Amino acid sequence: MSDVATPKALSVEADGTHVAVDIDPAFAALQTAWAETLALPPSAEQLVAHANARQWALATGGFTAIIAGQPVLFATDEASLAALDRKAMRLAQPNPPASVSWQVGPTQFATIAADDFDQAARLVEDFFQATFDALPAIFEAIASGEIKTLADVEAASWPASSGSVS
Incomplete structure (x- = not known):
């Protein structure tokens, strides 16, 4: 049986x-x-919607900066980006602190040297913008028929969500 x-x-x-x-x-x-x-392939409108959803998920999914050999996850939601920008602006003013204590988890903090924090902030913000910058080429590939499936959208040239601070 x-x-x-x-x-x-x-x-x-x-x-x-x-x-x-x-x-x-x-x-x-x-x-x-x-x-x-x-099964019918997705329409161009469905592919564009998927690309927009993928972009936003990537943009707001966080960025990992490798600082002094250690991965530090930076949240990339709207409030976190605003706090990151404010802290970077403060570091550019006279008498900045030597380091930043940055919350990287519910109860975890990383102490980051001010110069490293400034570089990480630029990496995070450049990554966030790069997710938007990727969209026009992806939309063109959808329009030309080069991107035909949802898997093709996922495999498109999206920016990496990590980078190293020099």
């Missing part, structure tokens, strides 16, 4: 009752393959 359940289909009898009938597993597999073959 097999542990694999036999696929079922509903049959409607003349009296309106529904009866479950067995479907041959080979036929069910063939039917599935046929349905996948007949």
